Amino acid sequence: MRISIVGSGYVGTTIAACFADVGHDVVNIDIDEGIVASLNDGQSPIHEPGLDELVAEHAGEGLRATTDYAAVTDTEVTFLALPTPAEDGGHIDLSVTKSGARSLGAALGESDTDHVVVTKSTVVPTTTEGTIAPIVAEESGMSVGDDLHVGMNPEFLREGSAVSDFLGPDKVVLGAETDRAREALRGVFDPLVERASDPPVIETGIAEAEMIKYANNGFLAAKISLANDIANVCREYDVDSEAVLSAIGLDHRIESEFLGAGVGWGGSCFPKDVAAIIAAARGVGYEPMMLEAAVEVNDRQPVRLLDRLREYVDPAGARVAVLGLAFKPGTDDIRNSRAIPLVEALSEAGSDIVGYDPVATDNFHGRYPDIDYADSAAAALDGADAALVVTDWPEFADLNGEFDAMATPVVVDGRRIVTRREGIVYESLV
Numbered sequence: 001m002r003i004s005i006v007g008s009g010y011v012g013t014t015i016a017a018c019f020a021d022v023g024h025d026v027v028n029i030d031i032d033e034g035i036v037a038s039l040n041d042g043q044s045p046i047h048e049p050g051l052d053e054l055v056a057e058h059a060g061e062g063l064r065a066t067t068d069y070a071a072v073t074d075t076e077v078t079f080l081a082l083p084t085p086a087e088d089g090g091h092i093d094l095s096v097t098k099s100g101a102r103s104l105g106a107a108l109g110e111s112d113t114d115h116v117v118v119t120k121s122t123v124v125p126t127t128t129e130g131t132i133a134p135i136v137a138e139e140s141g142m143s144v145g146d147d148l149h150v151g152m153n154p155e156f157l158r159e160g161s162a163v164s165d166f167l168g169p170d171k172v173v174l175g176a177e178t179d180r181a182r183e184a185l186r187g188v189f190d191p192l193v194e195r196a197s198d199p200p201v202i203e204t205g206i207a208e209a210e211m212i213k214y215a216n217n218g219f220l221a222a223k224i225s226l227a228n229d230i231a232n233v234c235r236e237y238d239v240d241s242e243a244v245l246s247a248i249g250l251d252h253r254i255e256s257e258f259l260g261a262g263v264g265w266g267g268s269c270f271p272k273d274v275a276a277i278i279a280a281a282r283g284v285g286y287e288p289m290m291l292e293a294a295v296e297v298n299d300r301q302p303v304r305l306l307d308r309l310r311e312y313v314d315p316a317g318a319r320v321a322v323l324g325l326a327f328k329p330g331t332d333d334i335r336n337s338r339a340i341p342l343v344e345a346l347s348e349a350g351s352d353i354v355g356y357d358p359v360a361t362d363n364f365h366g367r368y369p370d371i372d373y374a375d376s377a378a379a380a381l382d383g384a385d386a387a388l389v390v391t392d393w394p395e396f397a398d399l400n401g402e403f404d405a406m407a408t409p410v411v412v413d414g415r416r417i418v419t420r421r422e423g424i425v426y427e428s429l430v
């Protein structure tokens with residue numbers, strides 16, 4: 001099929017390259033000329049395992065990019081993969097999505113064929129039909145359900161494994177209200193589903209598809225917070241939380257993934273999506289207490305980590321090594337990283353902070369230029385009064401003799417990754 005994708009960030013680029021790989025003819029539309037040039041040169045504008053290879057293979061053939069929305073008129077289906085950040089107060093900020101919908105509508109107005117517009121972005125229920133579709137219809141002069149059809153296809157890929165997640169999904173959710181939109185979505189996904197050995201395909205309504213995405217992220221975030229709550233109780237009883245959580249994970253009704261207790265969840269999705277669905281629920285008169293509690297537990301974990309530190313070291317004037325700045329291992333993304341509240345609290349307490357991350361140092365430096373940075377964990381630990389382990393990078397599990405160079409070998413581990421050993425004062429958060 002001929003597909004256009006508006007927005008070529010983490011999601012837009014990944015799905016474009018993967019759709020091209022399963023045989024579709026894809027055009028990416030982005031306002032960023034650098035991104036467009038990079039894609040047309042066969043280079044992925046973002047770093048994801050396997051993506052460079054796919055972009056290099058399909059650029060100039062099944063995959064091309066442009067800044068010109070007119071390209072949509074040569075396609076049958078357009079996916080909107082634009083950012084939907086949170087405003088102050090958590091509400092979803094639809095300004096970029098609305099602007100993209102206006103440009104899309106204006107371009108479609110120049111065509112006399114019908115078109116299917118699919119929301120790929122994470123949006124709160126009713127956004128596709130209540131906000132996006134009316135804008136596209138008004139700008140194009142098309143009529144929803146007649147020559148303009150809309151759908152919603154939430155995305156569940158994770159950063160760091162975006163290509164393999166997209167090409168091997170646990171499920172595919174196709175939200176549509178008309179046969180034309182449903183058929184188009186099936187046409188797009190059939191080759192992928194076939195190649196992925198038939199994962200479940202859920203055909204549902206548009207608002208249900210929108211809500212499935214929030215339910216998925218809300219549940220996973222709350223699952224981690226519940227694991228943290230349980231681990232915090234374990235710690236008060238001096239019970240090994242890892243033994244407890246791995247045992248409950250064997251119950252197939254609980255399942256072991258996302259029971260990793262520690263300093264909490266961050267990233268570009270969980271915080272903003274949980275905030276957005278809480279704000280949306282309050283807007284329709286419902287107080288989602290479990291989701292609110294999930295946020296509260298998450299916000300408390302970095303505070304608890306610093307409490308552990310204070311049991312051994314007064315942060316005022318102490319040199320504190322912060323190991324791990326990315327929001328999770330395998331990425332240089334620092335959005336809502338747990339290192340952020342920790343560095344801010346340490347700065348306020350007057351600590352002399354030295355940060356280290358295998359790949360995220362430049363991004364963190366851009367936001368916090370005034371702290372020190374080391375180019376290895378060993379260099380960060382050298383002379384430090386304490387170390388906080390914030391991201392579970394595998395290399396931190398191998399640290400050993402490096403702790404001997406600390407001024408005082410206090411290690412407070414927010415991810416239970418460092419091995420307890422002779423010669424260090426080891427404290428685990430959970």
Ligand SMILES: NC(=O)c1ccc[n+]([C@@H]2O[C@H](COP(=O)([O-])OP(=O)(O)OC[C@H]3O[C@@H](n4cnc5c(N)ncnc54)[C@H](O)[C@@H]3O)[C@@H](O)[C@H]2O)c1
Nearest residue numbers: 007008009010011030031032081082084100121122155159
């Ligand atoms: N990043 C993830 O892991 C992930 C996973 C699932 C769902 N999502 C959701 O997907 C959506 C997109 O997220 P992302 O991480 O890909 O965003 P992103 O910020 O990485 O990319 C967005 C792209 O849109 C482009 N853009 C901005 N305004 C535009 C306009 N008017 N016209 C055309 N292009 C424009 C930007 O230049 C950028 O390249 C969000 O709703 C997000 O919540 C993200």
Ligand SMILES: O=c1ccn([C@@H]2O[C@H](COP(=O)(O)OP(=O)(O)O[C@H]3O[C@H](CO)[C@@H](O)[C@H](O)[C@H]3O)[C@@H](O)[C@H]2O)c(=O)[nH]1
Nearest residue numbers: 155156157158159224258259260264265266267269327328
């Ligand atoms: O057991 C765990 C698992 C994860 N995390 C933390 O949770 C956050 C999110 O991790 P992860 O889900 O792996 O990363 P994302 O790339 O943010 O992916 C999430 O957000 C995406 C955007 O919506 C969704 O598409 C994915 O399905 C969803 O997993 C990170 O800070 C992790 O450190 C834990 O603390 N404990």
